[in-house]
Amino acid sequence: MASELNHRCLICGRRYHTCDDCLKKHSFTPWRSITDTKEHYQLFLLLCDYRDGYLSRKAAREKLSRIDFSLDECREGVRQQLMKILGEDPAAN
Numbered sequence: 001m002a003s004e005l006n007h008r009c010l011i012c013g014r015r016y017h018t019c020d021d022c023l024k025k026h027s028f029t030p031w032r033s034i035t036d037t038k039e040h041y042q043l044f045l046l047l048c049d050y051r052d053g054y055l056s057r058k059a060a061r062e063k064l065s066r067i068d069f070s071l072d073e074c075r076e077g078v079r080q081q082l083m084k085i086l087g088e089d090p091a092a093n
């Protein structure tokens with residue numbers, strides 16, 4: 001099996017290997033096609049739900065408290081979105 005780093009995590013930007021044949025299964029969207037860890041996939045889903053208005057800032061902040069992650073490992077754009085949710089700025093939705 002090749003260990004080619006053929007994907008890049010949308011949350012942290014780290015390159016990782018995943019089997020593209022496994023990604024062709026149509027019964028589900030494998031999290032490994034989007035992120036390198038399950039925690040980063042949870043962040044991805046939370047940020048999408050917040051962006052699309054399915055989660056309020058308060059609900060997003062509560063869910064973030066249950067995900068093990070570090071802001072330092074996140075890409076700059078992701079970090080800014082997370083800081084908007086975690087911050088105390090009342091103008092942020």
